[in-house]
Amino acid sequence: FSKRYLDCNPGSFKSQDAVHTLTCAIMLLNTDLHAQVIGRKMTCTEFIENLADLNDGENFPREILKQLYHAIKSNPLEWAVDDEEPVLQGKGGLELSNFPMGGKVEPSQTAVEYKKGYMKRKCCVDPNGKRTPLGKRSWKMYYCTLLDLVLYLHKDEADCRASPNNPDVSPPHTIRIHHSLVTKATEYRKKQHVFKLETSDRAEYLFQTSDSKELQSWIDTLNFVAALLSAQPLPGGIGSQKKFQRPLLPSSHTRLNPREQMKSHEDMVQHLEQDLDQHKLHPPDKHAKGLVVQNYKEKNSYLQSEVSCLGFNE
Template sequence: MKGKLQNKHLTPRLHCHCNLISDAGLKTALSDWDSDMGSTERLKDSTDTLLNGNRGDQEGARRLARRLYHLEGFRRSDVAKHLGKNNDFSKMVAEEYLTFFEFTGMTLDQSLRSFLKAFALIGETQERERVLIHFSNRYYQCNPTVISSQDGAHCLTCALMLLNTDLHGHNIGKKMTCQEFINNLEGLNGGQDFPRELLKALHNSIKNDKLEWAIDGDELKKSLSELADNKDNKSITRISSGSNPFLDIAHDPNAAVYKTGFLARKIHADMDGKKTPRGKRGWKTFYAVLKGMILYLQKDEYKAEKSLSEEDLKNAISVHHALSIKAVDYEKKPNVLKLKTADWRVFLFQAQSPEEMDSWIRVVNSVAAMFSAPSFPAAIGSQKKFSRPLLPATTTRMSQEEQLKSHEAKLKHVSTELAEHRSYPPDKKVKAKEIDEYRLKEHYLEFEENRYEMYVKLLKEGVKELLIGKDGDAGLKKSQSSPSLNQEGQPAAAKVKRNTSERRPETPPKFT
């Protein structure tokens, strides 16, 4: 995918998690709460309270939503915090609030303009994302034939926000063209392309008339553009996939920790498998932390309470749709594993022992197998040039059994396609470029076959073996074994058990 925002902006996800903890008993509407845990909060002009932000009932949510919409006792800047919290009651409030908006027959940009003028969209990045998800769901509910899925509606909503920032922000440089906008959204409408005419109309609308949103004077301290570029907020941020501005991943500070330990890293290939320049290939030692679907490479040992530095985020690697194997073709150092990412970057990592190398390979592949969302179908077009399908960075919504079936189906499809591809080799008289395209596709299919074979093998071994490492190291926690066990919840931080070889030394080990 080509697009000017690839390295410039941070991007929204296709979906986010909401922690659904239901508990009946609230009597009336609720107001301002600033934390999800540890406090008892009170409504303005009311004697009712909210315990820990987790109690709620439908009638209370309906009353609060009505007051928020009509701004009865609330400012515009108060609204978003009640719609974007990560608990069951806030979700109910948001759903009730959106029922006051009728988007039927309206275009997405018209609906978004109407929505953003009703209140000030401020707060933490994840809170604002949740609000946009509620908007997207409501738009899809009102216009189910315009966009093929709720995820597609949310993706396009976030794309409009980014486009607005790019076209009307204070950034310097060439603005995103309509064609770049279309290219960046290829395959993101439930695996299909959005209608070209729809995207052209949306691009022209945002280009000619920027999105405006409600402002409450001094109350609005953070602009909506921070959704795309939030450099000051280091606790919740995004890590670029480097391949498409609409597929980047969120850093979740509450994600489970699956494995830690010292690793020496060498960058072998950049995005799309391009050889890394010689001056950037050197070995460098890090303290590695596999947290959620992100492998963080830090200078210092992991501390849960310590915020990540800009350098830590820069070095982070997403393991969604990745494959880790022993680097049998690298003989200069022992205990080296190879990690190939979704955007075809290649990293070499040296572990402290053969056992540690095997453990890292198993845990990384297990996380990728269990949590990577199903890939989008390959784009269908008349061009002869081969392009790899997009691999979404979102977490799967499937149960463990559904995930296994999905991987098995994908493996069967890839194996069949590889066999068909090999049955029609290019003629010796064709141009060298066509031969290169043939080999590129063959290489891709071979890799995908190996990747899905590994995923299927690991999932067939069973949840128990994956949750509890055979060598006693950090396994995948039961609460994280399958999204079906906690489909809407954010992963809780998991304590890591270590064997003797994994205990944190005071100083980094020396790698040979």
């Protein structure tokens, strides 16, 4: 599709990869705006921010993205579906819902609560890998609840139990855990019982629990839910790209059952390990330009991160 589109519309976008990325983003936007089970819909600004730097390292034209957003919002794409579409079930037979890609997330009435409790959080790296400003890295206490693929951070337990329509209750912060990895923060020595949460958008957080038992429980639960419910990554670009682009990672739930999900993880780890081995066989020339070296390092970092994440969650 990407190649054919560029053949018919020469000069419209920089590469097949850019067209492929934008097409996948449009499909995710369509699901987000028109799926009945989703509470809060993605805004136009969030749609634009999700595509930052994905046009071969540059931004897509803002006006084009605005037009696409409003076109999809007004005229949803129709999907071809099977006569009997399987439904993924959670604990107690509850149907698992999809969540939008960015912003605040309202919990679905059918969301499964996997864990809750007080923890302290510290922001270290913002989305897209940018270091959190010094003034925003302080530790803060929250009452945390893990509902499906979203970790909600409430001011306290009372706010968590209060009605969301109560004007005196502050809306909770949210962290999406699809395709995330949680590990003990062994390199952080200032506090005890701390784990590190790395999200799919390359943000990093530290969380401090009350004791070693809670530490391991949160690590196991977060990794289990992320591995169980995260949907498969969308296929990467097919053209020859000048800049490495990470694949889009849907925030929706997988349609696979647990056995199929495990097999998918095993196959993906094997594929990623092969890609990583091939990548290491072809390092950039000693006299290569800075961009070539940067792309090599970024792809190497991505492959190693994905192998670690999927291998850890197997």
